[in-house]
Amino acid sequence: MLSVSGLNVFHANLHVVWDLSFHVDEGELVTLIGPNGAGKTTTVETIMGLNRHATGSIRFLGKDILGENAHAIFRKGLALVPEKREIFAKMPVYENLLLGTGGNDANLDRLDRIYALFPVLKERERQMAGTLSGGEQQMLAIGRALMSDPKLLILDEPSTGLSPLLVGQVFRSLEQLGREGMTVLLLEQNVRHALELCHRGYVLENGRIIKEGGAKELMHDPHIQKAYLGF
Ligand SMILES: Nc1ncnc2c1ncn2[C@@H]1O[C@H](COP(=O)(O)OP(=O)(O)OP(=O)(O)O)[C@@H](O)[C@H]1O
Ligand SMILES: [Mg+2]
Known part of the structure; x- marks a missing residue:
């Protein structure tokens, strides 16, 4: 449904996102996890047409949308829950x-x-x-x-600023949406919740994807356990 390939994004002269490639298929829940400043928001803002200082390709439902304006992209069926x-x-x-x-x-x-x-x-x-x-x-x-x-719902760190109880509630509603067939791209720092919810994930550090795989596989990865899960 969404396919990002070789994406580079800039803020003025600052190169923030480097050669990013990832995809989300219909009916999937996919997470892009990474710490503060990794480039998560920059990536989704580029997908939504809010930052056009970018090169590479972003395809949605088979059409290249990089460079289109935000309203046109919204009308194609992409919706963002902003940070x-x-x-x-x-x-x-x-x-x-x-x-x-x-x-x-x-x-x-x-x-x-x-x-x-x-x-x-x-x-x-x-x-x-x-x-x-x-x-x-x-x-x-x-x-x-x-x-x-929307055909694809993108959420930019929905857990930010919420108590554990409320994070649980919000993630249960996302689980429900997934059961109803919604396709979801979730950007999170809350790696445990994100990997419990989603099918697959990508790890973004310093603007680059350093790992990708099934959620279970990532959950058992030694780097992720040490850096994000407090093992
Ligand atoms: N408008 C801007 N102008 C210049 N630099 C920016 C701008 N927005 C973001 N950056 C820089 O780009 C990098 C990536 O920021 P981004 O907001 O995409 O990260 P993030 O992964 O969403 O982080 P967080 O988890 O804190 O929201 C950071 O180094 C940030 O300082
Ligand atoms: Mg952000």
Whole structure:
């Protein structure tokens, strides 16, 4: 579904992502794991058309999308839950969700599905989004991305700033989405949760993929155990 090959990305003169290649097939949950500053956000911003200082190839559903603008990419069926969530604090929960349709009213009937996945959003639909807890705001950000009925959902560190209990809740909802057939690319520093959830993973360090493999295989890798899992 998504295939990135030989991708290099720059911030001004700074070369941040080096010769990156990875892919996500339909129905897969794939994680890109790596520490602070590894280049995770830079990579997804490039996929979403938000950074065009890049070379290489990004193919989505067989078409090269590198260089297209963000709106065109969104309309092809890619949705990003951004690292900073970017919800509108002074707007009610349901209005934040409606923004996610991207102006396509055909997607309005997805609201019920999102409320089924996150019942707390239904309970609080008229509440200002800024009054939600951190975990609820993350659920809202995921719900909003789902309103566009994406073919591929990309999440940039959904566990950031959440208590272990809430991280568990958010990951259970991602597991549910996976069971329903959603294709997911998850960027995480929370390596244990990411590898427990996903089928496959890539390890990104200093802008380069240094390892890739099945989630179980990565979980048993000595470098990953030492660097990320605290063994
Ligand atoms: N707008 C920018 N201008 C210049 N350098 C940037 C910019 N954004 C990111 N960088 C640099 O690019 C590198 C990769 O950053 P990026 O945000 O992609 O990492 P990340 O893996 O998402 O990290 P984190 O886990 O902290 O979110 C870092 O060295 C960062 O300082
Ligand atoms: Mg980041």
